[in-house]
């Protein structure tokens with residue numbers, strides 16, 4: 095099923111489905127090595143397309159589940175692999191309930207994602223974080239940069255905060271346009287996401303913080319402030335946390351005293367040691383959690 099270089103096996107790539115098919119065998123191998131699928135794991139591929147990743151994944155495991163929207167490609171996939179090896183879920187990954195999947199082992203979600211829906215898909219997948227072991231995705235490099243961005247940088251936004259709250263993330267390597275057919279106009283990158291065990295994060299990072307501030311610690315905390323740090327890892331009301339983050343970044347050029355007016359007044363922001371004149375990107379994930387938890391405490 096997988097194409098040889100430059101070929102699309104008679105299929106015309108559909109722009110509306112973000113179809114840029116992988117043709118570089120070297121890159122395909124690098125991706126499968128990063129995913130490292132093992133017998134017994136439940137692996138789900140989003141957007142299998144012509145099977146560039148599907149085929150090498152099925153060389154490692156007995157059974158794979160895929161979610162594909164393009165009916166022509168679904169028919170091809172069903173012709174190529176029997177149902178005992180490949181379960182094809184026909185439909186939109188944005189509406190697919192990954193947490194309801196039948197699992198026989200740790201759940202891995204992978205895919206060379208359609209770039210036109212990557213942000214909403216990443217937000218949708220957050221709902222599955224509690225049941226996921228790990229995820230590996232090909233995305234536009236600019237999106238990966240935003241996912242792993244640090245507070246204070248222009249790339250740090252709602253996507254960064256929401257994903258960093260739920261996952262440890264790592265950009266593994268970049269992929270040039272000529273690895274695809276047709277080639278996209280942008281650079282791509284492979285990112286690994288591992289859900290945080292939020293109850294454990296405080297302990298992990300408290301250990302890392304011993305003897306000084308941890309390099310790249312995700313949550314901004316004062317040195318030696320590990321007990322408070324642990325408390326600030328988990329939002330007591332995650333829906334409120336998400337609403338606050340959305341409001342702050344909804345108008346990212348405005349000051350927090352304006353964007354968060356519906357949640358908190360200027361004096362209370364100051365009392366929380368958060369500058370009312372700061373802008374959304376200046377706060378770290380932990381500060382958004384602290385803010386949400388302070389408001390949860392007030393409301394309950």
Ligand code: SAM
Pocket residue numbers: 111112113114115116117140141142143144145146147161162163164167185186187188205206207208209211
């Ligand atoms: N995995 C193949 C590869 O690497 O060559 C194809 C990747 S292509 C970038 C994206 C794939 O996602 C296509 O097969 C496309 O039809 C599929 N797709 C696009 N939108 C989708 C959606 N909303 N739900 C499920 N699949 C979708």
